[in-house]
Amino acid sequence: MVRRVLSLTSGRIAVVILVLIALLAVCGPWLAPQDPLATSDNPLASASGAHWLGTDYLGRDVFSRLLDGSRISVLGSLEVALTALVVGAVPGILSVYSGRVFEWLTLRLADTLVALPFMLFAIAVIALLGNGITQAMLVTGALVSPLFYRVSRAATLAVARSPYVEAAIVSGASVGWVVRRHVWVKVLPPIAVALAQTIGTGFVIVSSLTFLGIGVQPPAPTWGGLLASDLGYLSHQPWAPVAPALLIMVTVWACNLLADAIRDVSGEAGRALVNQRKARARTGTSTPVSVGGTR
Secondary structure, eight states, rough: HHHHHHHHHHHHHHHHHHHHHHHHHHHHHHHHOTOOOOOOOOOOOOSSSSOOOOOTTTSSSSHHHHHHHHHHHHHHHHHHHHHHHHHHHHHHHHHTTTTHHHHHHHHHHHHHHSSHHHHHHHHHHHHHHHOHHHHHHHHHHHHHHHTHHHHHHEEEEEEEESSOOOOOHHTTTTTHHHIIIIHHHHHHHHHHHHHHHHHHHHHHHHHHHHHHTOOOOOOOOOOHHHHHHHTTTTOHHHHOOOOOOHHHHHHHHHHHHHHHHHHHSHHHHHHHHHHHHHHHHHHHHSSSSHHHHHH
16 A cells, blocks of 8 residues: 555655655754744844744744744543544444444444533543643544444444454454454545544644643744744734644645545545556556567
């Protein structure tokens, strides 16, 4: 699947952008030219050689804070996606094989989580457990998990009715063996699409919560927090929100682009793409070459 995704232009663009964002999250704090928490007596300064994106209202270097805040934003979105994957996909697959009681309970729980407004619920949990990004993202991931539950359950139902799966169960194969050998391969592509989309959603959620000052203790920098602080001084620096907003937009766009690329190369569409390329390769090698005007 990885080769098929990279064979598409949209897939290569998405992978390059996301790899750069990941490197920014890993190396950003060390690449920051100045201390992101250090204040100075030069607030709201314009861009210069010393401050590439200027300074904020406390004189802190905006570029350094943008690099340092990338780690929290990326890790928060990954926490949302991975929590939703574990909480949703595993019960979704098991609901097909674990009996009607487990199926009914998980379906009702998924319906309940869908009905809850995740932003308000995350704020309520933070109010009870304390202002921290980890607990906020874990709760948000659990509330987003019905997406993975529905996707994995639908894909498992389609595979469970296959003759080879029914034959394996009749012959005495365990549920775990059937899931590892037959189900997981068929369920993986739609789950990968949902995971890419959820990572993008996680960036929006993290940015929204940190924009409201939830989940991160100040003065720790985040992309959403930088966006919120810049909006208060638009009369002095109207260009200030562009950099954090652009980073959020490009990252979410790359996640959605990657999800579209995975969808395009998986299932029937992926097989059709492979068959089309094989046909082109055969046509290119079997085309007779004209010599002296004759074939």
